[in-house]
Amino acid sequence: MIDVPRIPLGGWIEAGLDFLTGHYSHVTRAISRFTRSNISSLNDLLMAVPPWAMIVVIALLCWRISGYRLGVFAILGLSLIWNLGLWQPTIQSLSLVVIATLVAIIIALPIGVLAALSDGFNRVVMPILDFMQTMPAFVYLIPAIPFFGIGAVSAIFATVIFSMPPAIRFTALGIRQVPTELAEAADAFGSTRMQKLLKLQLPLALPTVMAGINQTIMLALSMVVIAAMIGANGLGAEVWSAIQRLQPGAGFEAGIAVVILAMLLDRITQAMKGREAAR
Amino acid sequence: MSDDPQSQDGVRIRVRKLSKVFGKHPDRALALRDQGLDRAAILERTGDTLGLSNIDFEVRSGELLVIMGLSGSGKSTLIRCLNRLIEPSEGEISIEGDEITRMDAKRLRECRRRHFSMVFQHFALFPHRSVLANAEYALEIRGMPKAQRQEKALDALRRVGLEEWKDAYPRQLSGGMQQRVGLARALASDSSVMLMDEAFSALDPLIRRDMQQELVGLQRELDKTIVFITHDLDEALNIGDRIILLKDGEIVQVGTPEEILTRPANAYVERFVEGVDMSRVLTAQAAMRRPVAPVTLDDTPGEALARMDEGGVDTLYVVDDERRLAGILERGAVVRACAGEAPSLATLIEREVPRVLPEEPLHHLFPMFNKRSYPIAVVDGEGRLRGVVVRGAVLAQLAEVGREAPSPEPVPSLAPLDGPSATGVSS
Numbered sequence A: 001m002i003d004v005p006r007i008p009l010g011g012w013i014e015a016g017l018d019f020l021t022g023h024y025s026h027v028t029r030a031i032s033r034f035t036r037s038n039i040s041s042l043n044d045l046l047m048a049v050p051p052w053a054m055i056v057v058i059a060l061l062c063w064r065i066s067g068y069r070l071g072v073f074a075i076l077g078l079s080l081i082w083n084l085g086l087w088q089p090t091i092q093s094l095s096l097v098v099i100a101t102l103v104a105i106i107i108a109l110p111i112g113v114l115a116a117l118s119d120g121f122n123r124v125v126m127p128i129l130d131f132m133q134t135m136p137a138f139v140y141l142i143p144a145i146p147f148f149g150i151g152a153v154s155a156i157f158a159t160v161i162f163s164m165p166p167a168i169r170f171t172a173l174g175i176r177q178v179p180t181e182l183a184e185a186a187d188a189f190g191s192t193r194m195q196k197l198l199k200l201q202l203p204l205a206l207p208t209v210m211a212g213i214n215q216t217i218m219l220a221l222s223m224v225v226i227a228a229m230i231g232a233n234g235l236g237a238e239v240w241s242a243i244q245r246l247q248p249g250a251g252f253e254a255g256i257a258v259v260i261l262a263m264l265l266d267r268i269t270q271a272m273k274g275r276e277a278a279r
Numbered sequence B: 001m002s003d004d005p006q007s008q009d010g011v012r013i014r015v016r017k018l019s020k021v022f023g024k025h026p027d028r029a030l031a032l033r034d035q036g037l038d039r040a041a042i043l044e045r046t047g048d049t050l051g052l053s054n055i056d057f058e059v060r061s062g063e064l065l066v067i068m069g070l071s072g073s074g075k076s077t078l079i080r081c082l083n084r085l086i087e088p089s090e091g092e093i094s095i096e097g098d099e100i101t102r103m104d105a106k107r108l109r110e111c112r113r114r115h116f117s118m119v120f121q122h123f124a125l126f127p128h129r130s131v132l133a134n135a136e137y138a139l140e141i142r143g144m145p146k147a148q149r150q151e152k153a154l155d156a157l158r159r160v161g162l163e164e165w166k167d168a169y170p171r172q173l174s175g176g177m178q179q180r181v182g183l184a185r186a187l188a189s190d191s192s193v194m195l196m197d198e199a200f201s202a203l204d205p206l207i208r209r210d211m212q213q214e215l216v217g218l219q220r221e222l223d224k225t226i227v228f229i230t231h232d233l234d235e236a237l238n239i240g241d242r243i244i245l246l247k248d249g250e251i252v253q254v255g256t257p258e259e260i261l262t263r264p265a266n267a268y269v270e271r272f273v274e275g276v277d278m279s280r281v282l283t284a285q286a287a288m289r290r291p292v293a294p295v296t297l298d299d300t301p302g303e304a305l306a307r308m309d310e311g312g313v314d315t316l317y318v319v320d321d322e323r324r325l326a327g328i329l330e331r332g333a334v335v336r337a338c339a340g341e342a343p344s345l346a347t348l349i350e351r352e353v354p355r356v357l358p359e360e361p362l363h364h365l366f367p368m369f370n371k372r373s374y375p376i377a378v379v380d381g382e383g384r385l386r387g388v389v390v391r392g393a394v395l396a397q398l399a400e401v402g403r404e405a406p407s408p409e410p411v412p413s414l415a416p417l418d419g420p421s422a423t424g425v426s427s
Helices: A009-048 A051-065 A068-083 A087-117 A119-134 A137-148 A152-176 A180-188 A193-230 A235-244 A248-278 B026-034 B039-046 B075-082 B105-115 B131-140 B146-159 B175-188 B205-222 B233-239 B257-262 B267-272 B276-280 B301-311 B331-339 B391-403
Strands: B011-022 B049-060 B064-068 B090-095 B116-119 B193-197 B225-230 B242-247 B250-255 B315-319 B325-330 B376-379 B385-389
Touching (some): A009 A087, A009 A137, A051 A248, A068 A087, A068 A248, A087 A152, A152 A193, A180 A193, A193 A235, A193 A248, A235 A248, B011 B225, B049 B075, B049 B250, B064 B075, B064 B233, B075 B193, B105 B116, B131 B175, B146 B175, B175 B205, B225 B233, B242 B257, B242 B267, B301 B315, B325 B376
Parallel strands (some): B064 B242
Antiparallel strands (some): B011 B090, B242 B250, B315 B325
16 A cells, blocks of 8 residues: 555645634624624614514414414514523524525525526536535534624624525526526517516515525525523523523524524415515 | 618518527537528537528518418517517618617617507406506506506507496406407507507407407508518418418418418418318308498488498498499598588499409409409309408408318308398398
8 A cells, every 4th residue: 555645634734724813814803893883783683572572463463374273383482482581592593594695685685696597607607606505514613603703793703604505506497497488588679688687587586586596595494492501692502501500491492593593484475475575 | 770660661670580499509509500500400519599581671661571480480480570579690770761670778768668569468467457448558668657657558449348447457358359458559559550469369260360360450541661470371362462481480471361371382281271172162152241231222321421430341232222233432422522512422433343243262362352342243144243252351361261171062151141131132
């Protein structure tokens, strides 16, 4: 056997990350401060509303866009969370999910559009997305800490990276699925690229884009829970402390709260997608 | 850019030496073509498909030009080269003297907005837009103010009879109605040329007939230049002013429907129009249709005018009490008569009308149709009006019979016109 020296892949990556943290930490720290203030103000805003009022508002919202069943489910589920004393961690998790999803969508939509319109760009992006999705989610947490420090911002960074791919993929897919004849019609009458995109491709892709956003929200929620390992507050932190103290009851309570939150977010976005498609 | 849309020679679009290669080495493929290799050999050598080769033709102002060929003949590629939805590999295309093939993206867009509208086989309506918003599309992207473009779009919808449906969505309409919206969208754009890609092929036969007639009517009325693609010989003969026959990416014959039928350029065309010498046994009776209810000599000009409006025609046959053909009335004469003091119809009619017996062979009828003439009257031995033959019907009938096995006795395709219903005119 020839003695092949071990490739120092890990060493290279660390050197790269060290370089980035060494030279760009002022940038990342600034992003960190900005994001942290956004998270806490959203959190404060949501916490300022008394839980019962919040439950009524969410239930009404569910009733309006989906139906009375989801409204009833919202009242029961959220009341249970309140009753278990998990209201604050639930709101913390929700704030993280909302902000992470917004950031993910803002980044993902333009990338998805570009990937749909340019085959070359598509060929570059798709493998990167594969990488982002299959890399175990925990791994993103490690470099997040030197960039953004312990806590919510690192959680959001890792969450955005982990949850963005479906929004990109579905956006690209939705636009590519627009029938050729329709695209030809838009071209034949002399549309500019932007007109074709805004008047034809995006409106037709909307249900598919919404399906991607739904996926992104679900992934974000799961990641937000995992992010408790690097000090993010919320339901994940409850689970994490239950593990460390070996309290299965408390662990399941927090877990059930996650499930309720997930179901509500999922059904609401599904219903929005359905409405778009039926229009 | 010439300001006069009807340029001096009446040519709107000129296509010179147009070729299209699908594949990675168009130059090599074209070089092989110049060495005399055919499509199959070029495909084998280079892996490229020669879609179109050395196409030359003109589209004249105000004509309905049909490009006809079987699938794979390159007709869809050809129509898409005209507005560069497909980029030609070589050759020149110019519209009113402007060379489309040399335009940059911006000028091409301007050119498409000004000159081209398109109607698609599967309608290609925008499903998320209402019927009105679909019809508005071409004007909207040019930045026309909303009120103005809605008015124009409504005009176009009115023309195709869909004004009532303006707020509906395409999926709520039948296929025929959807294609009317497609037509309205193209009409509203006010383009100088309308490209129609197998526009009626997805419709069922009865509706297709109606649409063909309507298209011909619209074209006469609006003086549109239309390039129409089809694989259907009946359709081509029925609506075309001229027909270009395409095979394997090359033009086989260009000519009027009559020329294609009577003087096929080669064996291929001959096979295409096979059975056409059936015209020797086909008679006027087979192709004749019920006339718009004729008036009698006792009717007033006002009644005649009402009858014309009802039937949507500009000429009307006049019969005497015995239902014998007396002559033909033209709208202009009737309108003038209505405006002034109204003389009797007898003074207004044109008595020299071409007329044939039911047994007259159809091919004798061709020369009798000079351009824009009225239908030919079919009369029996006693001179009684039995029916009329319109130009399109002759050709359609020939084509239809050519398709089926010839029967010794020609079977009329339309309801026979004998019997009291056809004669109950002045009741």
